[in-house]
Amino acid sequence: MALELNKLTGQVQAMGQALAQREGETRDRIARARETLARRPEVTSELQAKIRRAREIDQWRRGALPLGTSLNDRRQAGVATPPFILIAADGSQIYPDRHGIATYYLLNTGTIVLRAGSGQAPMVSSAPEIFFSDDDLYNADGQLHLPEYINAQRARRELAALADLAEAERDALGGDLSVPIVCLVDGPLLPWQGGDADSDEAISEEIDFFARQMRRLHAARAIPLGYIDRPNSAYVLRILELVDQPVEKITRETLRRGRFLLLADRLLFDDLQPNERSALFSPNSEANDHYEEASGGDRVIFAYANLARQDCPQSSAIARIEVPKWVADDVTLFDTAQAAIYANCEPVSYPYVLARAHELAVVGQAERADLEAMLFQSMLRNNLMPEVSLKAANKLLTGGGHRK
Amino acid sequence: MGESAIVGRVLRASTTGFSIGCRQLISEQGQRIPEFGALVRAEREDGNRIFGLIYNVTVEDDAFVRQLVAAGVESAEIIEDQRQKRQVPIIVDALVVGSGRGTEVSYRLPAQPPATLDQIYVCNGAEIRRFTERNDWLRTVLSAAGTPTDHLVVAALRAGASVRASADEKEAYLITAGRELAKLLALDLTRLDGVLRQLREV
Numbered sequence: 001m002a003l004e005l006n007k008l009t010g011q012v013q014a015m016g017q018a019l020a021q022r023e024g025e026t027r028d029r030i031a032r033a034r035e036t037l038a039r040r041p042e043v044t045s046e047l048q049a050k051i052r053r054a055r056e057i058d059q060w061r062r063g064a065l066p067l068g069t070s071l072n073d074r075r076q077a078g079v080a081t082p083p084f085i086l087i088a089a090d091g092s093q094i095y096p097d098r099h100g101i102a103t104y105y106l107l108n109t110g111t112i113v114l115r116a117g118s119g120q121a122p123m124v125s126s127a128p129e130i131f132f133s134d135d136d137l138y139n140a141d142g143q144l145h146l147p148e149y150i151n152a153q154r155a156r157r158e159l160a161a162l163a164d165l166a167e168a169e170r171d172a173l174g175g176d177l178s179v180p181i182v183c184l185v186d187g188p189l190l191p192w193q194g195g196d197a198d199s200d201e202a203i204s205e206e207i208d209f210f211a212r213q214m215r216r217l218h219a220a221r222a223i224p225l226g227y228i229d230r231p232n233s234a235y236v237l238r239i240l241e242l243v244d245q246p247v248e249k250i251t252r253e254t255l256r257r258g259r260f261l262l263l264a265d266r267l268l269f270d271d272l273q274p275n276e277r278s279a280l281f282s283p284n285s286e287a288n289d290h291y292e293e294a295s296g297g298d299r300v301i302f303a304y305a306n307l308a309r310q311d312c313p314q315s316s317a318i319a320r321i322e323v324p325k326w327v328a329d330d331v332t333l334f335d336t337a338q339a340a341i342y343a344n345c346e347p348v349s350y351p352y353v354l355a356r357a358h359e360l361a362v363v364g365q366a367e368r369a370d371l372e373a374m375l376f377q378s379m380l381r382n383n384l385m386p387e388v389s390l391k392a393a394n395k396l397l398t399g400g401g402h403r404k
Numbered sequence: 405m406g407e408s409a410i411v412g413r414v415l416r417a418s419t420t421g422f423s424i425g426c427r428q429l430i431s432e433q434g435q436r437i438p439e440f441g442a443l444v445r446a447e448r449e450d451g452n453r454i455f456g457l458i459y460n461v462t463v464e465d466d467a468f469v470r471q472l473v474a475a476g477v478e479s480a481e482i483i484e485d486q487r488q489k490r491q492v493p494i495i496v497d498a499l500v501v502g503s504g505r506g507t508e509v510s511y512r513l514p515a516q517p518p519a520t521l522d523q524i525y526v527c528n529g530a531e532i533r534r535f536t537e538r539n540d541w542l543r544t545v546l547s548a549a550g551t552p553t554d555h556l557v558v559a560a561l562r563a564g565a566s567v568r569a570s571a572d573e574k575e576a577y578l579i580t581a582g583r584e585l586a587k588l589l590a591l592d593l594t595r596l597d598g599v600l601r602q603l604r605e606v
Contacts, residue, residue: 114481121484347475352482359468359490 030267033240033260037268040243041072050242050250055284058255064235064281067301067328071239073279074272075331077305080339082117085169087222088184088353089161091154092361094368095147096137101386102375104132105150109157110360112353113165116343122353126360127161152206155191159213166222180333181222182340186354189226189322190287190300204290211294214324223337226322227351231304233320235281236265265304266318272306275342277321279303280328301328305338307345317349408525411438411458411496414446417517420500420548422446422456424524425493429463435526438496441559443527443535446518452505454514455527455535456498457560459551464492498524499548499556501541511540529567536564536577539584546588554595557585558602578603 043066054061094106107129114122131137139145162183173179191206217224241258242250269278282288282299292299300322308317321341327333344351363371379386412426426438438444438458446454469486477483486492503514518524527535535541545557561581565574582600589596 112485114485116479116481119480119484121488122481124485124489344479346479347472347477347482352479355468356485 026263026267029260029263033237033263033268034271036240036243037072037236041070043069043071046247047239047243050245050247051239051284053247053250054238054242054255057250058252059286061238061255062233062235063238063284064302065284066239067280067282071236071279074276075335076273077275077277077335077338077342080116080336080343084116084180084182084336084340086112086114086116086182086184086340086344086351086353087162087165087169088112088186088351088357089158089165090186090354090357090361091158092358092363093150093154094363094371095150096144097392098144099389099392101372101379101388102132103137103144104130104375105137105145106130106363106371107150107154107157108361108363109154109161110357110362111161111165112356112360113169114344114353116340122356124356124360127157129157149202152191152202155206156209158185159210162222162224163213163216163220166217166220170220170222177221180336180340181220182337183217183222183224184341184351184354184357185224185226186358187226187228188300189224189324190283190291203287204294207287207290207294211291211298214295214298218324218326223327223333224324225327225337225341226300226302226320227341227354228320228322229317229350231266231318231320232264234260234263234265235283235302236268236278236304237263240268265320269304269306269318270313270316272304272316272318274306274308274311275339277303277305277334277338282325297325299325301325303328303334305342307342307351308349309346317345408445408528408531409435409437411444411524411526412493414518414520414522414524415493415495417446417519417522419513419515419517422454422498422500422518422524424496424498426496427493428488429461429494437526438494441556441563443501443532443560443563444498444524445527445531446522446524448516448518448522452503452514452516454500454518455502455504455509455541456500456524457541457545457556458496458498459548459556460495460497462495462497464495466490466492496524497551499545499551501544502535507534509535509537511538511544513544532564532567536560536567539581542581542584543588554599554602557599561603 048065051063051065054063089109089111091107091109093108096103096105108126110124110126112122112124137144139149162185166181166183169181191210214224237260238258241255241260245254272278280301280303282301288300301324302320302322304318305321306316306318308315321338323334323337327337341351344353346352348355376386412424415423415425417423424438424444429438430436438461440458440461442458444456444458446456448454468490469492472482472486500513500517502509502511504510542557545551545560546553561578564581565577568574568577582603585599586596589599
């Protein structure tokens with residue numbers, strides 16, 4: 001064994017004690033944040049001015065703009081009535097490995113179309129693609145593309161697949177708009193990672209692509225929804241830090257020493273009732289501003305929602321759900337989307353369609369080994385002798401975990 | 405005597421038995437496939453056929469299915485998805501009982517097993533009738549280890565009787581088979597009695 005667990009005994013004990021202490025502190029601080037939320041929920045012009053000021057001072061600070069009149073609004077979505085259609089897409093990838101037998105990357109996009117109320121098995125598919133040409137692998141500077149670029153390619157395929165399927169489903173319904181179509185992606189709706197160097201050009205290319213797919217979904221009256229499970233975001237806590245802060249005392253230093261740092265909004269909202277969502281907010285980010293520009297006025301809007309069945313904070317399942325503004329502006333439409341997801345979360349408090357899309361997309365170690373074995377054979381047939389790097393070869397010898 | 409329905413494809417095989425992976429318990433045509441005791445055949449690329457009797461059908465599970473069962477899933481679409489679309493195959497085990505080519509049937513074991521991913525078909529009425537014209541396969545089944553042989557013999561004989569048109573034909577077939585069983589199990593009368601009792605059950 002390379003990891004000598006006996007040498008960690010003391011550290012692990014200290015870690016357990018520290019976690020318990022942190023848990024107690026977190027509870028106290030969240031209680032203070034809740035008290036602030038209950039005491040000063042109003043979205044006043046003064047608060048909006050403070051939010052604007054905070055962003056001007058510190059771009060780094062990821063805040064959000066409240067859309068309603070109260071930060072503490074709550075709304076029950078109601079019960080979904082079939083028929084409705086849920087579509088989900090998820091992607092996975094194998095990144096290029098310069099120590100491997102060849103340089104390539106792979107994307108696999110899994111999709112599912114579940115027609116609720118039909119009683120039929122959903123339609124599922126996965127679309128693997130392998131990229132190996134120089135144009136695919138290297139950027140204009142001759143550098144191997146970074147993982148961010150490959151992630152962006154994966155996100156593009158997920159969105160395009162959702163738009164394709166939504167259009168096909170709406171066509172299959174003969175254009176009937178009475179059947180809601182909800183399209184889910186796992187994670188934020190808006191891609192915030194650009195290409196290789198996060199250059200302005202790469203970011204704006206991604207956002208333009210995103211805006212085009214959103215337009216297609218809007219035209220098909222399909223509701224796009226980003227589902228972020230166990231979110232770590234603290235948009236609302238960042239707002240609450242400003243509530244009691246006089247505007248003249250908002251400085252870079254006070255912002256970076258906020259009262260609720262290292263907490264997450266999901267803790268603040270774990271008292272949401274099952275199938276209830278919070279007030280609506282719009283991320284105050286450059287990417288969202290870019291999207292607003294590219295789309296001609298649309299923005300990404302989010303709320304926190306509790307997708308659990310049981311009514312107690314210990315078993316709450318708080319997710320951040322993101323939709324375009326045209327959905328958020330229509331409260332009935334947002335209710336429809338949330339209710340459809342809530343119904344689909346029935347077995348395990350997580351959207352079944354997302355779990356299946358992930359399962360269809362994921363490339364496990366065994367599948368990767370099978371693919372590389374196929375590639376190995378293909379190279380041999382073409383008179384190439386595949387070789388891994390010396391480092392990879394030695395890792396194979398030493399990384400098996402059999403040494404006692 | 406309709407078209408032969410497909411059970412699935414070979415997962416692993418030997419000259420004495422093979423395992424088939426199939427996707428569901430009901431075929432596209434609504435037939436109950438695979439069934440315990442059914443006679444199936446593999447078609448090898450060289451034209452040879454291998455006959456087997458299904459002696460075990462296993463519905464595999466995984467962590468996802470266990471989670472859904474524990475959570476008490478009710479949605480019809482989710483249940484159908486798990487049954488029809490997940491990559492968790494139903495495993496069907498078959499005991500090799502003969503081989504052949506075209507319409508010829510031999511009760512010897514094949515020279516080679518079916519290959520990986522060979523398609524396996526359920527034998528139609530004509531094929532079952534042809535295979536059960538003689539009862540030489542009974543010895544192979546009764547001597548097989550690790551299979552529920554007595555139950556398998558009964559299920560296969562019932563299937564053989566079911567493809568005979570008249571009641572007289574069915575009776576004659578079962579009487580002949582019963583005599584063969586009496587010879588093969590002459591030294592184990594308790595077992596013979598058990599098999600014959602099961603055969604008589606309606």
